[in-house]
Amino acid sequence: MTETTGSTATPESGNPEGADGAAETTAEGDKTSGKKKSGKRAKKGLFARIGLFYRQIIAELRKVVWPSRNELTNYTAVVVTFVVVVMAFVAGLDYGFSKLSLWVFG
Structure with a gap:
């Protein structure tokens, strides 16, 4: 998925990356198990989530037509x-x- 600057559809925000918003499935059709995520999809710490929240606020405020x-x-x-x-x-x-x-x- 191609994201624009200031987009809030990030892996950290919990929004799915798929266009239809459906959960990812394996080849057999089963939903992916609740394995611990690593890399970009890993749960961030408290301060990282707060920082992400404020970055998203600033990105949205830049889109406003004042x-x-x-x-x-x-x-x-x-x-x-x-x-x-x-x-x-x-x-x-x-x-x-x-x-x-x-x-x-x-």
Whole structure:
């Protein structure tokens, strides 16, 4: 399997290398036994797994398309405007229901 830089499908991550994700089988069709793995497939130590985890995080963050300052300002304005509109709507409903309950129950 050919991997790209920053791919998370590594033997250390536990993801299968096969495209279909099926377990490896022998010529007789039996699944491979639970023999101790060696080489690249051997279980890594705690610090090696933590290091791999952080390397994968950094690789994924490099793939993110970050917004420009102008886009971020526009997105923030849209969100704040939407929140203010929803707050006004809920406040109006609250005021209306409170007046209705005072009218009904006196």
